[in-house]
């Protein structure tokens with residue numbers, strides 16, 4: 446058969462990294478990215494991009510750990526290369542702190558991040574409201590530069606990129622053999638997934654170059670994540686809230702919470718407010734599906750629903766999606782050789 450034509454719907458971190466993995470694992474494919482929005486207008490642009498996994502209750506822990514490990518290894522190599530500053534990837538050290546002892550003293554990812562250890566009493570003195578803490582070094586993506594870097598890699602691999610809103614995956618069946626759905630929260634409408642819901646997050650991006658260490662309250666609500674140029678201050682987690690408008694009361698609340706952990710932030714300047722909708726599900730939807738109408742079939746691979754942790758697992762999930770695309774190609778080749786007999 447001719448080179449299989451694959452369309453990837455979505456240009457957030459999941460769509461772009463999935464398209465890149467497909468070009469790496471299936472070099473004979475013709476790959477196209479279709480998306481109604483690109484950087485800087487995706488949820489992925491709003492994210493802090495810290496590699497600290499979120500737990501998906503419906504996805505086995507060993508699978509989540511594998512995705513995180515592959516992502517960490519991939520980004521470590523970039524951070525250790527001449528590409529690091531263009532790709533916006535860097536190592537950052539800091540603390541995750543708890544007011545009460547966490548249920549699990551060791552998170553499942555403790556041996557993937559670097560130098561994980563309990564904080565000393567002297568370190569905890571900085572946080573008088575907190576009784577326990579974990580110190581470690583992890584990676585951070587500065588999200589818009591990383592998305593642009595991925596786009597650049599795709600273009601040099603010959604991937605076509607088009608602005609296009611897809612109303613129904615079936616509309617692509619006459620142009621493509623395989624469609625990969627990486628629409629994030631857009632999958633709610635695109636494939637009518639009622640198990641997918643938004644968790645609204647509001648963050649502030651500020652100029653505070655003296656802040657070098659990350660601080661994350663273990664409840665996941667308040668965090669300070671220094672990037673290469675800006676520091677991300679968070680945040681909120683508002684289930685089923687679809688509003689993309691920043692709320693001024695929330696901005697003040699986030700700022701006050703972060704200043705109570707890091708008082709020097711009172712001098713932060715150039716405050717920008719961003720809102721994004723985390724595409725949340727009990728489990729990431731990473732699976733094959735066959736759509737068919739009137740005897741005509743369209744092979745689909747879904748890769749969406751990464752909620753609060755898309756950056757932390759994107760490369761591992763993208764590799765798995767590319768593997769599923771490989772299975773679809775094998776199925777297509779089997780069908781075409783049987784048809785010739």
Ligand code: FAD
Nearest residue numbers: 455456457459482489494495611629631646721755756757
């Ligand atoms: P998106 O970035 O939303 O991309 C979806 C793409 O699909 C877009 O390009 C969109 O235009 C396109 N699309 C949708 N529907 C259609 C359609 N019908 N036709 C064509 N195109 C379509 N994760 C971490 O790991 N670490 C963090 O520190 C972190 N911080 C976060 C902070 C906040 C405030 C938020 C909101 C999220 C954070 N996340 C973090 C989570 C992370 O942002 C998401 O998991 C990730 O961005 C999801 O990526 P995505 O590509 O699936 O979605």
